[in-house]
Amino acid sequence: MIEIxxxxxxxxxxxxxxxxxxxxxxxxxxxxxxxxxxxxxTTMRILATLLEPTxxxxxxxxxxxxxxxRDVRRKVGYMPDFMGVYDDLKVFEYLEFxxxxxxxxxxxRKSIVEGVLELTDLTSKKAAAVDSLSRGMQxxxxxxxxxxxxxxxLILDEPASGLDPRARIEIRELLxxxxxxxxxxxISSHILSELEEICDHIGIIERGHLVFSGTMEEIRxxxxxxxxxxxxxxxxxxRAVELxxxxxxxxxxxxxxxxxxxxxxxxxxxxxxIARTLVNGGLDVVSIEPEQVKLDTAFLQLTQGIVH
Numbered sequence: 146m147i148e149i150x151x152x153x154x155x156x157x158x159x160x161x162x163x164x165x166x167x168x169x170x171x172x173x174x175x176x177x178x179x180x181x182x183x184x185x186x187t188t189m190r191i192l193a194t195l196l197e198p199t200x201x202x203x204x205x206x207x208x209x210x211x212x213x214x215r216d217v218r219r220k221v222g223y224m225p226d227f228m229g230v231y232d233d234l235k236v237f238e239y240l241e242f243x244x245x246x247x248x249x250x251x252x253x254r255k256s257i258v259e260g261v262l263e264l265t266d267l268t269s270k271k272a273a274a275v276d277s278l279s280r281g282m283q284x285x286x287x288x289x290x291x292x293x294x295x296x297x298x299l300i301l302d303e304p305a306s307g308l309d310p311r312a313r314i315e316i317r318e319l320l321x322x323x324x325x326x327x328x329x330x331x332i333s334s335h336i337l338s339e340l341e342e343i344c345d346h347i348g349i350i351e352r353g354h355l356v357f358s359g360t361m362e363e364i365r366x367x368x369x370x371x372x373x374x375x376x377x378x379x380x381x382x383x384r385a386v387e388l389x390x391x392x393x394x395x396x397x398x399x400x401x402x403x404x405x406x407x408x409x410x411x412x413x414x415x416x417x418x419i420a421r422t423l424v425n426g427g428l429d430v431v432s433i434e435p436e437q438v439k440l441d442t443a444f445l446q447l448t449q450g451i452v453h
Contacts (some may be wrong), residue, residue: 222296234270249293395408419433
Protein backbone atom coordinates (compact mmCIF):
# COMPACT_ATOMS: atom_id res chain seq x y z
CA MET A 146 0.00 0.00 0.00
CA ILE A 147 2.89 2.39 0.82
CA GLU A 148 6.23 2.01 -0.95
CA ILE A 149 9.22 4.31 -0.57
CA UNK A 150 12.26 3.98 -2.83
CA UNK A 151 15.54 5.83 -2.27
CA UNK A 152 13.79 8.83 -0.75
CA UNK A 153 16.04 11.81 0.08
CA UNK A 154 15.26 15.26 1.39
CA UNK A 155 17.84 17.99 1.89
CA UNK A 156 17.46 21.46 3.37
CA UNK A 157 20.61 23.09 2.07
CA UNK A 158 23.44 20.98 3.46
CA UNK A 159 21.20 19.36 6.08
CA UNK A 160 20.07 15.84 5.18
CA UNK A 161 16.61 15.18 6.63
CA UNK A 162 16.19 11.86 4.78
CA UNK A 163 18.93 9.74 3.22
CA UNK A 164 18.07 6.94 0.78
CA UNK A 165 14.98 5.80 2.67
CA UNK A 166 13.47 2.51 1.50
CA UNK A 167 10.31 1.25 3.16
CA UNK A 168 7.25 -0.89 2.41
CA UNK A 169 4.02 -0.91 4.41
CA UNK A 170 1.48 -3.59 3.59
CA UNK A 171 -2.22 -2.90 3.11
CA UNK A 172 -4.19 -3.24 6.34
CA UNK A 173 -1.16 -2.96 8.64
CA UNK A 174 -0.52 -0.55 11.47
CA UNK A 175 3.07 0.65 11.04
CA UNK A 176 4.79 2.39 13.95
CA UNK A 177 7.42 4.95 12.97
CA UNK A 178 9.80 5.91 15.77
CA UNK A 179 12.98 7.89 16.17
CA UNK A 180 14.54 10.78 18.10
CA UNK A 181 13.39 14.35 17.52
CA UNK A 182 14.71 15.54 14.17
CA UNK A 183 15.20 12.00 12.86
CA UNK A 184 13.03 12.48 9.74
CA UNK A 185 9.66 11.05 10.77
CA UNK A 186 7.57 14.15 10.09
CA THR A 187 9.46 14.88 6.87
CA THR A 188 8.62 11.39 5.60
CA MET A 189 4.98 11.77 6.53
CA ARG A 190 4.66 15.16 4.89
CA ILE A 191 6.12 13.80 1.66
CA LEU A 192 3.63 10.91 1.72
CA ALA A 193 0.81 13.40 2.35
CA THR A 194 1.97 15.41 -0.74
CA LEU A 195 2.77 18.45 1.42
CA LEU A 196 6.50 18.33 0.73
CA GLU A 197 8.48 17.41 -2.37
CA PRO A 198 11.44 15.05 -1.99
CA THR A 199 14.86 16.07 -3.24
CA UNK A 200 15.33 12.66 -4.79
CA UNK A 201 13.65 9.26 -4.82
CA UNK A 202 10.03 8.15 -5.09
CA UNK A 203 7.11 7.36 -2.82
CA UNK A 204 3.95 5.51 -3.86
CA UNK A 205 0.57 5.11 -2.18
CA UNK A 206 -1.70 2.45 -3.63
CA UNK A 207 0.57 2.35 -6.66
CA UNK A 208 0.46 6.09 -7.39
CA UNK A 209 3.47 8.39 -7.23
CA UNK A 210 2.86 11.01 -4.53
CA UNK A 211 4.73 13.68 -6.52
CA UNK A 212 3.30 13.07 -9.97
CA UNK A 213 -0.26 12.16 -8.93
CA UNK A 214 -0.77 14.37 -5.89
CA ARG A 215 -4.48 15.04 -6.41
CA ASP A 216 -5.34 11.34 -6.67
CA VAL A 217 -3.10 10.46 -3.71
CA ARG A 218 -4.74 13.08 -1.49
CA ARG A 219 -8.10 11.39 -2.02
CA LYS A 220 -6.64 8.15 -0.65
CA VAL A 221 -4.79 9.64 2.32
CA GLY A 222 -5.92 11.09 5.63
CA TYR A 223 -3.09 13.09 7.22
CA MET A 224 -3.18 14.26 10.82
CA PRO A 225 -0.26 16.49 11.87
CA ASP A 226 1.19 16.53 15.38
CA PHE A 227 -0.65 19.79 16.08
CA MET A 228 -4.12 20.28 14.67
CA GLY A 229 -5.20 23.86 14.08
CA VAL A 230 -8.89 24.50 14.68
CA TYR A 231 -11.39 27.15 13.66
CA ASP A 232 -12.43 28.75 16.93
CA ASP A 233 -15.75 30.13 15.70
CA LEU A 234 -17.13 26.81 14.43
CA LYS A 235 -19.08 24.07 16.13
CA VAL A 236 -17.89 20.47 15.79
CA PHE A 237 -20.57 19.57 13.22
CA GLU A 238 -19.85 22.72 11.19
CA TYR A 239 -16.12 22.04 11.28
CA LEU A 240 -16.58 18.57 9.78
CA GLU A 241 -19.12 19.78 7.22
CA PHE A 242 -16.59 22.39 6.09
CA UNK A 243 -14.01 19.69 5.37
CA UNK A 244 -16.64 17.48 3.72
CA UNK A 245 -17.28 20.36 1.32
CA UNK A 246 -13.53 20.84 0.81
CA UNK A 247 -13.36 17.20 -0.35
CA UNK A 248 -16.23 17.84 -2.79
CA UNK A 249 -18.60 15.48 -1.04
CA UNK A 250 -22.12 16.02 -2.36
CA UNK A 251 -24.24 18.29 -0.17
CA UNK A 252 -26.97 15.65 0.12
CA UNK A 253 -24.50 13.15 1.59
CA ARG A 254 -22.55 15.41 3.94
CA LYS A 255 -24.87 15.20 6.94
CA SER A 256 -24.94 11.38 7.05
CA ILE A 257 -21.18 11.13 6.50
CA VAL A 258 -20.45 13.64 9.27
CA GLU A 259 -22.81 11.82 11.64
CA GLY A 260 -21.07 8.56 10.78
CA VAL A 261 -17.56 9.80 11.63
CA LEU A 262 -18.89 11.47 14.80
CA GLU A 263 -20.30 8.13 15.91
CA LEU A 264 -17.11 6.27 14.99
CA THR A 265 -14.95 8.68 16.99
CA ASP A 266 -17.48 8.86 19.87
CA LEU A 267 -18.08 12.58 19.41
CA THR A 268 -21.83 12.54 18.76
CA SER A 269 -22.55 14.13 22.13
CA LYS A 270 -20.19 17.00 21.24
CA LYS A 271 -21.58 17.77 17.78
CA ALA A 272 -23.02 21.14 18.87
CA ALA A 273 -20.02 22.11 21.03
CA ALA A 274 -17.65 24.86 19.97
CA VAL A 275 -14.40 23.41 18.66
CA ASP A 276 -12.26 25.57 20.92
CA SER A 277 -14.17 24.35 24.00
CA LEU A 278 -13.04 20.75 23.52
CA SER A 279 -10.39 19.14 25.68
CA ARG A 280 -7.07 18.12 24.13
CA GLY A 281 -8.25 14.50 23.88
CA MET A 282 -11.54 15.51 22.25
CA GLN A 283 -9.66 17.70 19.76
CA UNK A 284 -7.43 14.76 18.82
CA UNK A 285 -10.51 12.64 18.20
CA UNK A 286 -11.97 15.47 16.13
CA UNK A 287 -8.72 15.48 14.13
CA UNK A 288 -9.23 11.78 13.40
CA UNK A 289 -12.86 12.42 12.47
CA UNK A 290 -11.69 15.10 10.03
CA UNK A 291 -9.22 12.80 8.23
CA UNK A 292 -11.90 10.10 7.96
CA UNK A 293 -14.44 12.37 6.24
CA UNK A 294 -13.46 11.27 2.72
CA UNK A 295 -13.01 7.59 3.72
CA UNK A 296 -9.28 7.32 2.87
CA UNK A 297 -7.52 4.00 2.45
CA UNK A 298 -4.40 5.25 4.25
CA LEU A 299 -4.09 7.18 7.52
CA ILE A 300 -0.85 9.02 8.29
CA LEU A 301 -0.91 10.10 11.93
CA ASP A 302 1.91 12.19 13.40
CA GLU A 303 1.93 11.88 17.22
CA PRO A 304 -1.88 11.46 17.62
CA ALA A 305 -1.54 10.69 21.36
CA SER A 306 0.75 13.63 22.13
CA GLY A 307 -0.24 15.48 25.31
CA LEU A 308 -3.16 13.19 26.11
CA ASP A 309 -4.02 11.84 29.55
CA PRO A 310 -3.98 8.03 30.07
CA ARG A 311 -7.72 7.58 29.45
CA ALA A 312 -7.62 9.59 26.22
CA ARG A 313 -4.60 7.60 25.00
CA ILE A 314 -6.45 4.33 25.63
CA GLU A 315 -9.47 5.64 23.71
CA ILE A 316 -7.30 6.68 20.75
CA ARG A 317 -5.60 3.28 20.77
CA GLU A 318 -8.94 1.47 20.68
CA LEU A 319 -10.10 3.71 17.85
CA LEU A 320 -6.98 2.82 15.85
CA UNK A 321 -7.71 -0.88 16.35
CA UNK A 322 -11.25 -0.33 15.07
CA UNK A 323 -9.91 1.52 12.01
CA UNK A 324 -7.57 -1.40 11.30
CA UNK A 325 -10.55 -3.78 11.48
CA UNK A 326 -12.19 -1.55 8.87
CA UNK A 327 -9.27 -2.25 6.54
CA UNK A 328 -7.38 1.02 6.89
CA UNK A 329 -3.61 1.09 6.45
CA UNK A 330 -2.17 3.21 9.27
CA UNK A 331 1.25 4.83 9.61
CA ILE A 332 1.69 6.32 13.07
CA SER A 333 4.56 8.07 14.81
CA SER A 334 4.75 8.32 18.59
CA HIS A 335 7.18 8.76 21.46
CA ILE A 336 5.02 6.49 23.64
CA LEU A 337 6.78 3.29 22.60
CA SER A 338 4.84 0.94 24.87
CA GLU A 339 1.60 1.85 23.09
CA LEU A 340 3.04 1.30 19.62
CA GLU A 341 4.24 -2.09 20.79
CA GLU A 342 0.66 -3.04 21.65
CA ILE A 343 -1.04 -2.07 18.39
CA CYS A 344 1.54 -2.18 15.58
CA ASP A 345 2.11 -5.02 13.13
CA HIS A 346 5.49 -3.63 12.09
CA ILE A 347 7.91 -1.07 13.47
CA GLY A 348 10.32 1.25 11.66
CA ILE A 349 13.18 2.97 13.51
CA ILE A 350 14.77 6.03 11.92
CA GLU A 351 17.77 8.08 13.06
CA ARG A 352 19.39 11.07 11.35
CA GLY A 353 17.37 10.38 8.20
CA HIS A 354 18.52 6.74 7.93
CA LEU A 355 16.19 3.78 8.42
CA VAL A 356 17.91 1.77 11.15
CA PHE A 357 15.40 -1.08 11.28
CA SER A 358 12.06 -2.19 9.86
CA GLY A 359 10.23 -5.36 10.88
CA THR A 360 8.07 -7.10 13.46
CA MET A 361 8.70 -7.19 17.21
CA GLU A 362 9.96 -10.75 16.82
CA GLU A 363 12.44 -9.58 14.19
CA ILE A 364 13.53 -6.76 16.50
CA ARG A 365 14.19 -9.31 19.25
CA UNK A 366 16.36 -11.37 16.94
CA UNK A 367 18.14 -8.26 15.64
CA UNK A 368 19.21 -7.03 19.07
CA UNK A 369 20.24 -10.54 20.07
CA UNK A 370 17.99 -10.75 23.10
CA UNK A 371 17.68 -14.30 24.27
CA UNK A 372 14.30 -15.71 25.16
CA UNK A 373 13.57 -15.48 28.88
CA UNK A 374 10.80 -17.10 30.89
CA UNK A 375 9.54 -16.47 34.42
CA UNK A 376 8.29 -19.62 36.20
CA UNK A 377 6.46 -20.05 39.49
CA UNK A 378 6.07 -23.42 41.24
CA UNK A 379 4.44 -24.55 44.50
CA UNK A 380 7.26 -25.34 46.96
CA UNK A 381 10.49 -27.24 46.09
CA UNK A 382 11.87 -24.38 44.01
CA UNK A 383 15.41 -25.69 44.52
CA ARG A 384 14.37 -28.97 42.89
CA ALA A 385 12.95 -27.01 39.95
CA VAL A 386 16.29 -25.23 39.53
CA GLU A 387 18.08 -28.59 39.52
CA LEU A 388 15.75 -30.12 36.92
CA UNK A 389 15.76 -27.17 34.54
CA UNK A 390 19.51 -26.54 34.80
CA UNK A 391 20.12 -30.00 33.35
CA UNK A 392 18.31 -29.20 30.08
CA UNK A 393 20.72 -28.51 27.18
CA UNK A 394 18.52 -25.78 25.65
CA UNK A 395 18.55 -23.73 28.86
CA UNK A 396 21.49 -21.42 29.49
CA UNK A 397 20.75 -20.21 33.01
CA UNK A 398 18.26 -20.67 35.85
CA UNK A 399 18.10 -18.20 38.72
CA UNK A 400 15.92 -18.42 41.81
CA UNK A 401 14.54 -14.94 42.53
CA UNK A 402 12.18 -14.82 45.51
CA UNK A 403 9.03 -16.77 44.64
CA UNK A 404 9.91 -17.38 40.99
CA UNK A 405 12.61 -18.71 38.66
CA UNK A 406 14.18 -16.60 35.90
CA UNK A 407 15.10 -18.86 32.99
CA UNK A 408 17.26 -17.91 30.01
CA UNK A 409 17.33 -20.15 26.92
CA UNK A 410 20.38 -20.77 24.79
CA UNK A 411 20.46 -18.67 21.63
CA UNK A 412 18.13 -20.12 19.01
CA UNK A 413 16.04 -22.00 21.57
CA UNK A 414 12.80 -21.01 23.18
CA UNK A 415 9.48 -22.41 24.34
CA UNK A 416 7.74 -23.13 27.60
CA UNK A 417 6.56 -26.63 26.60
CA UNK A 418 9.82 -28.28 27.63
CA ILE A 419 9.74 -26.42 30.95
CA ALA A 420 6.21 -27.55 31.78
CA ARG A 421 6.93 -31.18 30.81
CA THR A 422 10.15 -31.30 32.80
CA LEU A 423 8.63 -29.85 35.96
CA VAL A 424 5.43 -31.92 35.83
CA ASN A 425 7.37 -35.12 35.14
CA GLY A 426 9.54 -34.21 38.11
CA GLY A 427 6.50 -34.15 40.38
CA LEU A 428 6.31 -30.35 40.76
CA ASP A 429 3.17 -28.23 40.66
CA VAL A 430 3.50 -25.34 38.18
CA VAL A 431 1.65 -22.12 38.99
CA SER A 432 2.60 -20.07 35.94
CA ILE A 433 5.01 -19.78 33.00
CA GLU A 434 5.34 -16.27 31.60
CA PRO A 435 7.53 -15.48 28.56
CA GLU A 436 9.49 -12.24 28.90
CA GLN A 437 9.89 -10.52 25.54
CA VAL A 438 12.15 -7.62 24.67
CA LYS A 439 10.45 -4.26 25.11
CA LEU A 440 10.37 -1.75 22.25
CA ASP A 441 12.06 0.95 24.32
CA THR A 442 14.92 -1.46 25.12
CA ALA A 443 15.35 -2.32 21.43
CA PHE A 444 15.17 1.38 20.50
CA LEU A 445 18.01 2.24 22.85
CA GLN A 446 20.15 -0.60 21.48
CA LEU A 447 19.48 0.16 17.81
CA THR A 448 19.97 3.94 17.95
CA GLN A 449 22.85 6.10 19.11
CA GLY A 450 20.85 9.00 20.52
CA ILE A 451 22.17 11.36 17.84
CA VAL A 452 19.92 14.11 16.44
CA HIS A 453 20.47 16.84 13.89
